[in-house]
Amino acid sequence: MVIDGCPAGITIDIEKIQVDLIRRKPGQSVLTTARKEDDLCEILSGVFEGITTGAPIAILIKNKDARSHDYSHIADRYRPSHADYTYQEKYGIRDYRGGGRTSARITAGWVAAGALAKQMINQLGIQSKAYVSQVGKIQISRAYSANELHIEEENDLRCPDEASSKKMIALIKKVKKEGDTIGGIVTGIISGVPVGLGEPVFNKLHAQLGMAMLSINAVKGFDYGSGFSGVELKGSEHNDIFENTAHGVRTKTNHSGGIQGGVSNGQDIYYRVAFKPVATIMKEQDSIDTKGAKVTVQGKGRHDPCVVPRAVPIVEAMAALVMADFVLLNQSTKLSL
């Protein structure tokens, strides 16, 4: 994977990339614990003696068990709610091995790139964090601002509310036993954002953030600030009143979600990302093959019963990449003499 456009002079700690890659790894959620693997990734270019040089940064992520799985059972049949059918129709040819382009393995690269972006925006005091806020119908009850996010990592589910978390885990275990899967929601928070990031019309901060989230496999929706629930409010309830405090200009409430007119206003940016249930289930389902004949398909191998715990670092990474882009873009807003 290659990251282009990273400015020179940023100190990079490869350990931090490895940590996020481990957080994303399959087999981390619910049932297993994280193992540290030292050789998970390697930086091939763009970093010299620990500092970025301005050159493209190539990162190699070794895929130890690539192609070891058997995918021949999907070579000639379309899995329900997968992209087998649409890609075959679009291109007339499909490399089915490893799930091909539809595979969520691509998010490993995004997580690595995001780990770099985090180190860049951290230098400016910006943090990108996320947590699980819903699994099935079980929702975390607290507002985003009430959570202590450091707790989130100590929790198998990456949910900062212990009570909700237990119910969610129980639900996932039950669903898994049934050979089924379940959806969920990840909430993200970007804090420490300076005023002025984002562009006014075609490149609004929340529009790029939404596009980045909707690019993640299995995502069905995105909202920020008051979001979908904000439609129920009146203007007098929803408007965020400005006040001048000892710490600078603030808003009393934050229904705007830290963004006004596409541009950051210095308050926390918070948003939700909806993930559908994983399409691969262990139950037998009807489908058709590439010739249109009726067949059945059934998942094989180890698949996640619920993707949201592993999605947490992916969401964080995508948000960090968006913020890094806006930081650089904003540097051309004024002429530097």
Place this chain on the structure above:
Amino acid sequence: MVIDGCPAGITIDIEKIQVDLIRRKPGQSVLTTARKEDDLCEILSGVFEGITTGAPIAILIKNKDARSHDYSHIADRYRPSHADYTYQEKYGIRDYRGGGRTSARITAGWVAAGALAKQMINQLGIQSKAYVSQVGKIQISRAYSANELHIEEENDLRCPDEASSKKMIALIKKVKKEGDTIGGIVTGIISGVPVGLGEPVFNKLHAQLGMAMLSINAVKGFDYGSGFSGVELKGSEHNDIFENTAHGVRTKTNHSGGIQGGVSNGQDIYYRVAFKPVATIMKEQDSIDTKGAKVTVQGKGRHDPCVVPRAVPIVEAMAALVMADFVLLNQSTKLSL
């Protein structure tokens, strides 16, 4: 406004652009009826004898009462939940006249461009339609597929469900009387889509659609297909089973919302767009001025109590533009000999 990249040879009916511009015009919803104004827009280039030439299409939309309003009251103060503050901070200078870049007048250009895009995609059998599905807490109860969308235009609110519509109108009238505003949801449907539009990874159909919608002023959220409610389902409930019918490959259900792996599967694409309540209210609100001193602000002139009826043609237009882009992009998927 200039539309670049429109292919040559498409028949353009300027009347259809005018109709959509009128649908978007202020003063159409709830209280007034649409008037037809013949000279609303003019095509300056790119169309010759009614046919596109492949050259950029410049459309001039006359703004008859531009700058007639008095905006001096916002020159030195920040309206709550507007972009006055963020733009001033970002650029260090702000053209406050007419609301400046933050003004939703830009959507007139988008509607005109969208009306062109509609004519292009219509040639391929693709339709972009939208309707109001929620105002405040009042939701239309029917699924997207149960509506007769031609009815929507006969209705003041652009809501195809007469019963819900009456309640919504009553709510808007009440809110307006209070000098307040209310949010709502627009549901969009893109039908007649061929299989294969959209790109697999960074340019997924729904990611671009979401970005387009999130670019519209006052939008706080986007989802498609099962969307946020889909997170509550199990994989076995959510998966759309393929079947081979006399009319080609179909899915029994359409939780996927017509898109799988970022690429259209031939079923209807449907999606929701959440609009916050309009920020300009007729009530007095606290705020600060550009020097940080406490002031009050109050809306002047005629402002919409609820933006969603006028947002319907904007949503349709943005969706049509996205689809037009993907149609053209898809033409490079295979080599034409």
Place this chain on the structure above:
Amino acid sequence: MVIDGCPAGITIDIEKIQVDLIRRKPGQSVLTTARKEDDLCEILSGVFEGITTGAPIAILIKNKDARSHDYSHIADRYRPSHADYTYQEKYGIRDYRGGGRTSARITAGWVAAGALAKQMINQLGIQSKAYVSQVGKIQISRAYSANELHIEEENDLRCPDEASSKKMIALIKKVKKEGDTIGGIVTGIISGVPVGLGEPVFNKLHAQLGMAMLSINAVKGFDYGSGFSGVELKGSEHNDIFENTAHGVRTKTNHSGGIQGGVSNGQDIYYRVAFKPVATIMKEQDSIDTKGAKVTVQGKGRHDPCVVPRAVPIVEAMAALVMADFVLLNQSTKLSL
């Protein structure tokens, strides 16, 4: 015409735009003198009280005699060495009025945009200048660095060498009398460039500069520094030796043309742009019509016998736009804290 991406806070003098537009105007070269017309252009957006706001800058250039010429004689026949044939074949339709997209009138917009870019880069001490260095076989004998460029504007031909200039004017008059046209070369100089502008691989300063020049109508070639004549030198003759002077790092010679590895090295950037003879001549020529039948064509109206004097402000403008882009791009090379 709309210029996007101009940073906020730059003082704009509209007079300077007008001056360059007049320098480009038809009827300035050889036979007529420049007239000042006050209402040549109008800034519609992006400049507030004389200062850029960061919003797109729309400039309207009134075309007083647009479409007054009769172009019906080219509606169905292809002028030799014009783009009538290629555009008709490409699009299957062609708006022949005013020469359509092939018209060099588009360069008026580029000159206006360039006049803005000049004001931006001038703030950084960068100057974009050009002059006529060859007409037909008559070449200016001096090196770029030996000219006093302020003299160039006092000269009908925009050539800073009085002796060469006289011969060039005589040649153009002779060619004009024959109903013919003649080519020429414009030499450009960008001075005051800081070290570090340009990108190393795909966006080299000279590659973008070359592309910009090759985008100008009638241009057939571009070289910079030692250019085509540099191929005759040995490395030991061509290499520019660095030396550390009281004024900073310099090179003893400047065969590199101010650019090394695609990035400016602080020395003058100089380059040549080759213009073919104008294709429209007053002589009768054979050609074919749109159905392939043999016809003759002959130029009508007033056409330049030699385009290079008017091309001088166009070349300057394109160079200024390229430099403005690289200045802004370079601002993202390092992270601004």
Place this chain on the structure above:
Amino acid sequence: MVIDGCPAGITIDIEKIQVDLIRRKPGQSVLTTARKEDDLCEILSGVFEGITTGAPIAILIKNKDARSHDYSHIADRYRPSHADYTYQEKYGIRDYRGGGRTSARITAGWVAAGALAKQMINQLGIQSKAYVSQVGKIQISRAYSANELHIEEENDLRCPDEASSKKMIALIKKVKKEGDTIGGIVTGIISGVPVGLGEPVFNKLHAQLGMAMLSINAVKGFDYGSGFSGVELKGSEHNDIFENTAHGVRTKTNHSGGIQGGVSNGQDIYYRVAFKPVATIMKEQDSIDTKGAKVTVQGKGRHDPCVVPRAVPIVEAMAALVMADFVLLNQSTKLSL
């Protein structure tokens, strides 16, 4: 190296990529003969069973002796007419190993990508060829159209004129003995081009072609068709007369170089690319170190005395990539129903 946007369904022969990589390899010119190495490159993605899938095509080129050279002598000193100084100043940091980003090794990737592009455009009957037309002051005397290009590969210098070639080789040997280097010109020809490729204004075929050529290391100039020598002609001499022949519309002459108004007219596209003498010479030269102190530098290892023979496949590759882009871009010119 990753090639994005290649359409699906194109048959790829990896052998052809290898052949071009070998043509570009150091040590092929003048003194040595080409060796066939089977494992020169490997396709990692985007090609399935020999056919492109529409996915990005990653090609791995093994660099067997990477970093084996000693570059420590340039860590703290600036080589004359190299990019050491400009990159150090631009980024404040420089990875000097292997010459860093300034290294011409990047052209191996371009040649591989170009070999793919050639296979794509060959399917449409388009050929991209090049040959050496000048070394120092020794020019090939024939016009581009008089050469038999198959001969070019049998010749150590890739020059199709045996007589000129012998003189060029003698010159290079002499220069090499002196520890010096010499420049040269590569002429390229793109034949079999359909009418209509290229865009009219900002994306003219020759402007992109020029930009691509100017992106190659050591290139100082580009012209096409009549080029710089065309400025000496009159319009009546330069204009290419259309005629309708049994083989379709042709032009009697081809001063236009196959492009009119930025768009291909079906005739051969021919162009020249000027290469300066290689900057690394075996003679001692004055320079400065990174602290500004006076030092001397001298080339080490094996460096080309003249780059043009090896540049031939690079020029061909860049041209093929440009043509592949325009083929795809042109597919969106009209709407495919």
